[in-house]
Amino acid sequence: MLEFGSLLRVLRSDLHLTQTEMAELLFISQPVYSRMEAGVRPIPVKALERLADRRHISVQALFLAYLFLDENLAVIEGGVRDEASLALLELAAKYRQRFPQGFKHAAALGLLYEAAGQ
16 A cells, blocks of 8 residues: 555546545545545555556556656655666656646656556
């Protein structure tokens, strides 16, 4: 189980769903979903699989999108500059280009749109 609350919030907003609608999509109750989105409760991999199916993307794309959320990129940018972190930052910069400068979570959303063929 993983804690992907911030990614859930970004995806729910992008899909224009309420917490109740997102919970129904994941086959869980709204209170459980609310706790997952708040980061209080981890999200089961099965729920990530359902979400990936809904977006027509892989679970791996969701994992990468999580890394590309603004707050996670800030940690990567401020950390050790090894080959892996530099590759992630370069890839994130590519996906950010799909949106205007300063667009919140542009790298994560750019990746998700491209993965879905949009």
